[in-house]
Amino acid sequence: MISVASYNIRKSVGTDWKRDPLRIIDILKEVDADIIALQEVDRRFGSRTASLSPELISEHSEYEAISFGMRERSLGWHGNTILHRKGVRVINTMTLTLPALEPRGAVLADFDTGSERIRIIGLHLGLVDLWRRRQAQSVLHQLDVLDEALPTVIMGDLNQWTTEGGCLAHFSENHQVIAPGPSFHSSRPVLSFDRIITTTDITVRESGVHRSELARKGSDHLPVWARLEIGVNAASMAKTA
Template sequence: MISVASYNIRKSVGTDWRRDPARILDILNEVDADIVALQEVDRRFGSRSASLSPEMITERTDYSAISFGVRAQSLGWHGNTILYRRGIEVLYTRSLTLPALEPRGAVLADFRIGEEKLRVIGLHLGLVDLWRRRQAQSVLNQLDVLDEALPTVIMGDLNQWTTEGGCLSHFAASHRVIEPGPSFHSTKPVLNFDRIITTMDVEVTGSGVHMSDLARKGSDHLPVWARLKIDQQAAQVSRTA
């Protein structure tokens, strides 16, 4: 069993308007996933320095961070990065550029977890429906041209107001779209902005929204999580198709 999570940390600024990276890391320890996709990990202006430092992540959690930042002080690519539990092997990483009116991107990492291989995409889609659709299709197109097909999880803040249609229809054509539950606004969650999407060779055995008292204060989003099981027979078919 593999556990994953996604969390828009809003640059570590909580609902009390305090920037508290230690609180974010405590929340991640509560969630206790094997792999975590983070959004809005870097500050937006100036040096765009990371609100979480790799050193602090290592000191306070069992995670290591993949640095996708192109600036010396940044950790993410357009704010996106991926954390993985120490002991998991990173096989490959890359950044994905997405079409947008405003800067948007996604990050990709292939992992070996015990006997399994898993591809993880972390992303944060735009605020405009037309561009969200284009961004979703761009992610799928960039996955299609990779040399090796792997069981894949796509997760992040989709900014999709509706529970179906829009960019979700692009993913749903060939993927499972999981709805862990309302994750925004963290003080009174009513919107399903944060989603987990998998290829058909990944079985989701459980999913949900992490609603601890600490999480309600850490960001305007709540973390979402899923437990996964790879269907080896289906994965083999996908690799040979």
């Protein structure tokens, strides 16, 4: 069994408009997943400095951050990065460039947990439906041409307003699309922007939205999570979109 989570941290700026990276770390510790995809980890302008530094993460939590940043002080690739619990071995990493009107990308990491291997994709799709669909197709194509296929989890902020169609239609052709529940806006969540998508050789045993009091203040999104079991021809036990 492995647990995963995804969280758009809005550059560590909470609903009180205070930038508080230690609060984000406390929320991540509450979620307590083995692997976490983060979105909007870097500040938007200038040097794109990480709002959550790898050193701070390592010092104050059981996690280590994979640095995908192209700039010296950045952590993410277009704001995306992946954290993993210390002791989980990283086998391979890469960045994916996505078609967009504005810069968009995704990050990939392959892990060896000791008992299983798993591929994680973290992403943040665009605001325009046409480009979200193109970005979904691009991610799936780039995965198809990789030399090695692994049980795969794709997760992040899809910015998809509807519960079906759009980019979800592309992902659901050969994957399970999990809607853990409404995650936006954190003060009164009504939209399921944040999704977890898996290949069909993964069983989703449980999934949900982390709704603690601290999480309601940490960002405009709430973290989403899932507990997974890797196995051939596994059938999902969670609600799919």
